[in-house]
Each structure stands twice: as C-alpha cells, then as structure tokens.
Amino acid sequence: MNRATALQVGTLARRSIVRTLRQPAMVVPALFFPLLLLAVNAGGLQRATDLPGFPADHYLDFVLAVCFVQGGLFAANSAGTNVANDIETGFLNRLSLTPLRKTALLMGQLAGVLALGLIQAVTFLVVGAIAGEGIHAGVAGALVIVALALLISLGFGSIGAFVALRTGSGEAVQGIFPLMFAALFLSSMALPRNLIETDWFREVATWNPVSYMLEGIRSLVITGWDGEALALGFACAGGVALIALVAAAAALRTQMVRT
Amino acid sequence: MSSSPAIETADLVREFKKGPRAVDGVDIQVAPGEVFGFLGPNGAGKSTTVHMLTTLLPPTSGSARVAGHDVVEEGTRVRAAIGAALQEAALDPFLTGREHMKLQTALHGLPREQRARRGDELLGRVGLTDAADRKVGGYSGGMKRRLDLALALVHGPRILFLDEPTTGLDVQSRSALWAEVQRLASDDGVTVFLTTQYLEEADQLADRIAIIDRGKIVAQGTPDDLKDEIGRPSVEVIPAEPADLARMKSVLARFGESVASPPKAAAVRLSGGDAQLADVVRALDAEGIRVQHLQLHAPTLDDVFLAKTGRHLEGAGDGAAVEDAEPDPVAA
Amino acid sequence: MSRAGGTRDVALAVAWRGAHNYFTNPAIFIPGLLFPLFFFTAFAGGLSRVDSVPGFEFGSNYTAFVYGFVLMQASAFGGVFTGFSIARDFESGFSRRLLLAAPSHGGIVAGYWLTGVMRAVFTICIITVVALAAGMDVQGGGIDLLGLYTLALLVNAAATLFGCGVAMRLRTMQAGPLMQIPVFLLLFLAPVWLPYDLITGWVHAAATVNPMTLILTTERGFVAGDPVHVVITFAVGAALVGAALLWARGGLHSAEQAA
Ligand SMILES: Nc1ncnc2c1ncn2[C@@H]1O[C@H](COP(=O)(O)OP(=O)(O)OP(=O)(O)O)[C@@H](O)[C@H]1O
Ligand SMILES: [Mg+2]
Numbered sequence: 048m049n050r051a052t053a054l055q056v057g058t059l060a061r062r063s064i065v066r067t068l069r070q071p072a073m074v075v076p077a078l079f080f081p082l083l084l085l086a087v088n089a090g091g092l093q094r095a096t097d098l099p100g101f102p103a104d105h106y107l108d109f110v111l112a113v114c115f116v117q118g119g120l121f122a123a124n125s126a127g128t129n130v131a132n133d134i135e136t137g138f139l140n141r142l143s144l145t146p147l148r149k150t151a152l153l154m155g156q157l158a159g160v161l162a163l164g165l166i167q168a169v170t171f172l173v174v175g176a177i178a179g180e181g182i183h184a185g186v187a188g189a190l191v192i193v194a195l196a197l198l199i200s201l202g203f204g205s206i207g208a209f210v211a212l213r214t215g216s217g218e219a220v221q222g223i224f225p226l227m228f229a230a231l232f233l234s235s236m237a238l239p240r241n242l243i244e245t246d247w248f249r250e251v252a253t254w255n256p257v258s259y260m261l262e263g264i265r266s267l268v269i270t271g272w273d274g275e276a277l278a279l280g281f282a283c284a285g286g287v288a289l290i291a292l293v294a295a296a297a298a299l300r301t302q303m304v305r306t
Numbered sequence: 307m308s309s310s311p312a313i314e315t316a317d318l319v320r321e322f323k324k325g326p327r328a329v330d331g332v333d334i335q336v337a338p339g340e341v342f343g344f345l346g347p348n349g350a351g352k353s354t355t356v357h358m359l360t361t362l363l364p365p366t367s368g369s370a371r372v373a374g375h376d377v378v379e380e381g382t383r384v385r386a387a388i389g390a391a392l393q394e395a396a397l398d399p400f401l402t403g404r405e406h407m408k409l410q411t412a413l414h415g416l417p418r419e420q421r422a423r424r425g426d427e428l429l430g431r432v433g434l435t436d437a438a439d440r441k442v443g444g445y446s447g448g449m450k451r452r453l454d455l456a457l458a459l460v461h462g463p464r465i466l467f468l469d470e471p472t473t474g475l476d477v478q479s480r481s482a483l484w485a486e487v488q489r490l491a492s493d494d495g496v497t498v499f500l501t502t503q504y505l506e507e508a509d510q511l512a513d514r515i516a517i518i519d520r521g522k523i524v525a526q527g528t529p530d531d532l533k534d535e536i537g538r539p540s541v542e543v544i545p546a547e548p549a550d551l552a553r554m555k556s557v558l559a560r561f562g563e564s565v566a567s568p569p570k571a572a573a574v575r576l577s578g579g580d581a582q583l584a585d586v587v588r589a590l591d592a593e594g595i596r597v598q599h600l601q602l603h604a605p606t607l608d609d610v611f612l613a614k615t616g617r618h619l620e621g622a623g624d625g626a627a628v629e630d631a632e633p634d635p636v637a638a
Numbered sequence: 639m640s641r642a643g644g645t646r647d648v649a650l651a652v653a654w655r656g657a658h659n660y661f662t663n664p665a666i667f668i669p670g671l672l673f674p675l676f677f678f679t680a681f682a683g684g685l686s687r688v689d690s691v692p693g694f695e696f697g698s699n700y701t702a703f704v705y706g707f708v709l710m711q712a713s714a715f716g717g718v719f720t721g722f723s724i725a726r727d728f729e730s731g732f733s734r735r736l737l738l739a740a741p742s743h744g745g746i747v748a749g750y751w752l753t754g755v756m757r758a759v760f761t762i763c764i765i766t767v768v769a770l771a772a773g774m775d776v777q778g779g780g781i782d783l784l785g786l787y788t789l790a791l792l793v794n795a796a797a798t799l800f801g802c803g804v805a806m807r808l809r810t811m812q813a814g815p816l817m818q819i820p821v822f823l824l825l826f827l828a829p830v831w832l833p834y835d836l837i838t839g840w841v842h843a844a845a846t847v848n849p850m851t852l853i854l855t856t857e858r859g860f861v862a863g864d865p866v867h868v869v870i871t872f873a874v875g876a877a878l879v880g881a882a883l884l885w886a887r888g889g890l891h892s893a894e895q896a897a
Contacts, residue, residue: 054412058409058412058413062405062409065400065401069441072814072815076815076818079815079819083822083823086840087827090842091829092688092831093837094692094832095688095832098687136398137393137394137396138397138398140357141396141410141457144362144385144389144390145410146386146415221669224669225669225672225673229672232679232684233684238684238687242687243684245684245686248679304362304364
C-alpha cells in the first residue's frame, strides 16, 4: 500500500469511526442488546446447567460467547447503514470524484465497524469476567477472543456493506438483519450441540459456521486452550469475512461505475 | 489547450433500463472561462448530463470531452480537472464543516501543511467560518450549498459543475451564490457549467445557455441571441369594461397571433415588432374601447421555451421528479 | 359531519394506509414477522431439552411453552413497529399534514392502533400455524383460547399506544430504540425459557415485579388449559392499556403543539 492510499484509508477510517461513535442510536443498542440477552440468559437458564452433560457450571460463562457474535450482527447493521446512507445521500458520488482508490474506500468504511467491534469486545469481556467465573485461558485467551471477535465483526460488517452496495438501500440492510439473526439462533447458541434434542435443529447447527465461531470463543472461556475449537472458529470467521469482502468489493465495482 | 472547448459533447445519449431516454442526443460546446447555463424543467435530463460529464455515469452512446479528455477513456484526468457540487448536497450530517474540508483535502492528496490552510480559506470565502465546527446536520439548506461549493473548489478545478445550486435557497443566499460564481469565472477564469430550472438565473448568470427538454437540446446560444430569435415582443391589454373583452380580442387579432394571457386580458405577439404599439393603441381608440392597462412584453427565455416546446417552463416538469421541500433540520 | 363519524373516517383512513404500507413493503413486514418466527424455531427446536430440568412443571409440551412467549412478543412488537411507522410519518412530514387536515385527532391514534392490531393478528396467525405444524399441544378449550387472544390484543394495544406516545413526542426515527428497549426489557425480564420458579439471580427479582410475568404465565395457562389468576391478569392488562392511552394522549398534545 503506497503512501497516498494509506492516507486515503486513514482519512476514511477516521471519518467512519467518528460518524459511528457520534450516533448513539448505533452504539447504544450494539452494547445494550447483547448485554441484556446475556443477563436474561444467565438468570433465566442457569438451571439448564443441571442437565446431564452440560459443560459449564455457570450458564453465563457458557452463553458469554453469544455476545460477540450478536455484536457482529450489529456491526453488519452499522456498516450497511453507513454505506447505504452514503449511497442514498450521494456522498459516494462526492468520494468518487476524488482520486480515491476503491479498496481504500472499502477498508476505510469497515474501520468504523472494527472500532465498534473493539468497544463491544472489551465491554463484553469485562462484564463476563466480573459477573462470571473469569476467562479460563487467561489474559492471552482474552486477547485471542478480541481478535476472533474483530474477525467476526469484519465478516458480518462486510456482509452489511455488500448488501448496501448491491442494493443502495438502507431498508434492504435492515431487511437482512433478521436473516443474520436466524444464523445466530439456529446454532449451538443456547445449548451445546450434543444436548440439542430436535434432530433437524442439531443438523442445521452442525452445518452453521456460527456454531463454530461460538464454540471457539466458548472454549477459551470455559475450558482453556482447545486447538481444534480455535482453528474451526478462526477458519469459519475468516472464511465468512473473506467471502463477504470479495463480494463487497465486487459490488463496489458496480456501484461506483465512474469511468 | 485554451483554444479547445472546455466541454464538448457529440450525440450524447443515456438510457435507463426501466426509464426513458433521459438524455437523447445532446450536442453542446462550452468555451473556457464561460459560465454556461443548462436550463430545463424537472426531469429534463440535466442531472443525468452532469453525471455523465463528471464521469459518474457512463453514456449509453455518443461521446463527451471535458478539459480536453474523453470522459469514458480518461476518467481520472477529467476528475483531476473538475469540481462538482451535485444536486443532492451529499454531506455527512454527523461531521462538521471543518471535518468535511479535512476529508476532502486529504482525499485530493493535498500536502499535510496545506490542508488546514486551504480548508479555512475556502470556509471563509463561502462565509462558513463561524459555523465550521458545527455538525452539518444542523446547517440550513443555504449553508449546505455553500459548504458543497467550498468542497468542490478544494483542488482548484478549472471546470466547475453546479447542479441546481440555488434550488430551495432564499433570495439572499441565492444572490450571494451568484456573486461567488461570477467571481470564480471572472477572477479565477473557472469554466462554470450550471444547471437550473430558473429562467432568471440562466438569464443573469450565464454567458451562454442551452435549453433541454425531455432529453433533447431545444435551443443553444447567448440569452440575447435566443430572445432575438423569438424576436417579436407581445402586448397585453386589459379593457376598462370587461364586456369589451371579446371585441378587443378581434381588434388585437389584426396585429398578430394571440398568446397566453390572464383571463381578464388579451395578448398578441406583434408581427411587426415594437413599432406596431402605436397602431394598436390607435385601433383600439377607433373602436371606442377604453383601456385600463396596456403592457409591452419583451421576449423572455420562457417565450423561447414556449416557442420551442409549446409549453411554459414553469410546471413543464415530469412531476415525478418534484422533490418535497427540504425539512428544516433544526426543528426536527 | 358528526364528531363520531369524523373519528371513524379518520381512523379507517389512517388504518387503511398503515395496512397498505405494511403489506406492500416487504422491508417493513418481513422483519416483524421473522423475529418471532426465529425465536419460536430457535427455542422450541433448540432448547426443548430444558423441559427435563428438574422442577420444570407445565401442563403441555415445550413447544406450547415457547408459543406463549412468542405470542406475546408478536403482539408487543406489532405495536412497537407501528410506533416506528408513526415516527417515520413524522419525519416525512406526512403526520403534520394529517394533523392539519384531519377533523379528529383521536381518530389518528385509533387508526394507528388498528394498524398495530392488523400487524399483530397477521403475525400471530402465521406463528400459530407454524406452532401447530411443529406439534404444539393445545390443552385449552374455546374459552381459554378467547382469553389467550384477548390478552394478546391488550398487550398489543398497550405497546402500540406506548410507541405512539414516544413517536409523537420525539417525531424522529432516532427514537426507535426508546420505543424498543423498554418493551424488550419488559418482555425478557420475565420467565421466557423456564417457569418463574426456575429462574435465578436478579432476573428472578426483576420478573417478580414485572407485570409481564403475570400475563405470560396466564397466557401459558390458557394454552395448557389451567389458567390461574385470570381476573387479576386482565385487570393488569387493562391498566397497562389505560396508562398507555394517557401516555399517547400526552404525545398527541405535544405533536399538536408542534404541528
Ligand atoms: N437511475 C435512474 N434510473 C431510471 N431513471 C432515471 C434515473 N435517473 C434519472 N432517471 C430519469 O431520467 C430522467 C431525467 O432525470 P434527471 O435527473 O436527469 O432530470 P433533471 O433535469 O435533473 O430533473 P430535476 O430538475 O428534477 O433535477 C427522468 O425522467 C428520471 O426519472
Ligand atoms: Mg436534477
């Protein structure tokens, strides 16, 4: 990346972060809803740990991982909404008229997502560590969780950006939000896969990459270092991020048709 | 280079998939340093033309050169030479005016030490120094337009595109913007391509104008030439006794074809020019028709539009393109 | 035109427009429909094992247990999403025109209420079909079901009127979280996945004072055919509607001042 491109990325990243943080409606729910679900689950389903074979003593520790993925869904929403706003208001046209590189534009836009993702990850970790048993894999494990969480946010954020660039509509971005929620819900979010009773549900959860993202984070929280769970978690998060980024870049090429 | 046109199009066409031929064979030439007015009703194809000339939209067919470069083949060079304030003021409501300038100067690759100075200078020039650190979401429509103009000037473009820069502005903001456009053209030698749906704006500001309707250029020239082409003035008369209206119309009919007028009046285009006015008065007098009000109209650009399209400019738009008035951001 | 006639005409006009917007705009009706469906699928399917937690007592199957919650969620969110539409109407300037033109302002509120009812009824129908297909075991008889859906409509009316009051006071889409979050809290700080006796910690304390606990428990009782506390539940439901009505009326006054 040459200096001019670096300057463009930095400038757009700063703008993206600033505009994200200046919208309380974007930041507050992104922290509030995952924490609410965490709290409700922790109290409401604590007794589920009584099921034979349940892997944790505290449901909170088990369910903490969900916050990070749910946070990623908000990343998708904020990235998508920001990009769609830029298209709807014509801001993208303004940017198109400068000597801006398309890759710089995409990277800059996603920087806001990563900033939000970092705030979320740290908040969830702190809350989880205080309210639960702590992170089993220690400080290093916590750092790995942050890294995985950012990768998850990047992936979901790129999906949001892709939809926005493809359709140019904020409503369409809102429209995919439920679909991504389905991906979260149809996973091993509430119970370990081996305790899911309904066959088709267990099957779906086994194919769902979100299950492995959750299980990667969860392994660090409740069991310590588990190479296989981590490898699967990073592979799934990285795979989603890669595919979504490529798709978003392709959509940007058609959306920004300047000659 | 200065001898070649700043903007030149040949049979420029743009079709939208599910839409009309928004731009349908446009040929225009704009000389360097000229203020060129692009006049047309809603939906005429003004913005579509601007988008093609600024490389934001590829033409369906035809060609265009801006600053000597082909808009399709040499987009990067075209963009380096132009600045544009598009119809939607395209600002980020969550950033301040100064932050917008920072963003724009950095993206244009101005050296670090020049960025702040250039930004402040332009903000000052458009009168936004006091509002520079307020978020754009709280700006009025006029302030947004002025910031948009300042942003378009960051890299010192030789050609400036302004898409309906004064729509929705009050009289004061409008004349301030006109003054700035005139200053840019006369002092800095900037070529200005300005679209508008206001006759007065085209008349006052533009050295030359083109009138576009339904994607086609219907007239092109200096405002005076175009009016001269229409040539003859019209006379509008209101009789003192409304009962005389019909009789008066038949008298007036001797002097030329009748044209649109308010219900209580009658008007004709004088086939013999201004000199016929005295004859008209004498003829009415001879018929014993007393006159309450008589007025000679020099031709306007609206007459030009009427002559070329059979419609008046006001209300000639496609309706679909009419936007709601911009909501007041402060009250919201 | 009589005053009553004016109110009815305005209400019907507003409701017709609401229905039209709702059914012709997938970006609006799909999220409202999908969220309760996902909830239902995720928990009736993925969490069914928790009915073998020691102490879980319910007169019907877990699918029916989850249905009780999702029914309430659909009713409440039909109302909240209607609040979003009202806020959107204020942003677009439509409501200002409506306030200036309509002979009866009470009719405007009534019209929005009808819109909320329509949305909730539509969602509830679909969820009910899905739940029956998924093997929900309904023990309650005709009277029980009448009670069940009447209670759902009370929740829906309270949520719509609450959203209406917020939307008319703030008159911007930014108010979305302010409508959503309180309703979310009420819905989730309740016995969502396990019966009241099995939830622990501060969520248990919150559920104890949350009126939704009573409503939810009675709704589940109707499904299982052995409702308890019916009279007091309906009294609480009616009180919620009454309070929300006062709140909406205040909102209307505030909007009238601004129009
Ligand atoms: N992206 C698009 N897809 C389809 N049709 C379009 C698109 N953009 C413009 N049009 C159509 O092309 C025609 C010309 O539009 P254009 O925006 O160029 O008009 P305009 O002269 O700028 O009007 P206004 O004064 O309202 O800004 C209109 O009929 C419009 O509906
Ligand atoms: Mg236009």
